[in-house]
Amino acid sequence: MNSFMRSIGSLSFIWLVLAVSAAAQPSSSSPAPVLDSAGSPLKAGVEYYINPAITDNGGRFTLINRNGLCPLYVGQENVSGLEGFPVIFTPFAEGETVIRESRDLKIVFSASTTCVQSTAWKLGEKDAESGRRLIVTGESQSQQRPTSNYFKIVKAEVGDNIYNIQWCPTEVCPICRFDCGTAGGLVENGKRLFALDGSVLPVTFERRA
Ligand SMILES: *[C@@H]1O[C@H](CO)[C@@H](O)[C@H](O)[C@H]1NC(C)=O
Numbered sequence: 001m002n003s004f005m006r007s008i009g010s011l012s013f014i015w016l017v018l019a020v021s022a023a024a025q026p027s028s029s030s031p032a033p034v035l036d037s038a039g040s041p042l043k044a045g046v047e048y049y050i051n052p053a054i055t056d057n058g059g060r061f062t063l064i065n066r067n068g069l070c071p072l073y074v075g076q077e078n079v080s081g082l083e084g085f086p087v088i089f090t091p092f093a094e095g096e097t098v099i100r101e102s103r104d105l106k107i108v109f110s111a112s113t114t115c116v117q118s119t120a121w122k123l124g125e126k127d128a129e130s131g132r133r134l135i136v137t138g139e140s141q142s143q144q145r146p147t148s149n150y151f152k153i154v155k156a157e158v159g160d161n162i163y164n165i166q167w168c169p170t171e172v173c174p175i176c177r178f179d180c181g182t183a184g185g186l187v188e189n190g191k192r193l194f195a196l197d198g199s200v201l202p203v204t205f206e207r208r209a
Pocket of ligand 1: 062064076077078189190191192
C-alpha cells in the first residue's frame with residue numbers, strides 16, 4: 001500500500017516536471033501566423049489580394065508598367081475598388097504551409113503578362129530621383145542565394161491583422177549582412193510604385209473569394 005502511494009506520488013512529480021518544461025519551451029521556434037482580413041491564418045499556395053490598410057493611399061496591389069518596357073514593377077491601383085492581381089506566398093522553409101510573421105517568403109503575382117520575366121517580387125534598382133529601392137518582378141540571378149526574391153511580413157505597430165512588408169532575407173542567407181528595408185508607396189508620374197527606404201505602407205491580406 002505504502003509503496004503504491006509512493007509511486008503515485010513520484011508519478012505526479014514526473015507529470016509536474018513534464019508540464020513545467022513544456023510550458024518553458026521557447027515560442028520563438030514557431031512565430032505567429034500572419035492573419036488575413038477575416039482573421040484566418042495565411043496559407044501557402046492560396047491567392048490573396050494585398051490592400052492598403054489606410055484610406056487615400058491607392059488601391060489593391062497590381063503590376064505596374066512603369067515606362068512601357070519590361071519588367072513590370074510592383075505597385076498599386078490608383079484607387080480602391082479596382083481588381084488588381086492576387087499574390088501567392090511560398091515560405092522559404094521547406095514543408096511549411098502556414099505563412100508566419102518575420103519568416104522569409106516568396107511573393108508571386110497570380111497573373112500572366114506579355115513580359116518574359118516571372119511575376120515574382122524582386123528587389124530592384126534604386127530610383128534615381130528618390131533614391132529609394134524599387135520592387136520589381138523577375139527571378140533572382142543567383143540560383144544558390146536568391147536573396148532578392150525573398151521578403152518578410154511583419155506585424156504593423158498598430159491595428160489588428162495589419163502588416164508591413166520588409167526585405168531582409170536572413171533565412172536565405174544567415175551570414176549575409178543586408179541593408180534591410182520596409183516598403184511603402186512611391187508615386188511617380190501618377191503611378192503608384194512600391195519601394196523601400198521611405199514612407200511605410202501598412203497592408204492587409206484579403207483571401208480571393
Ligand atoms: C494611374 O494613373 C496614371 C496617370 O493617369 C496612369 O498612367 C497609370 O497607368 C494608372 N495606374 C494604373 C495601375 O492603372
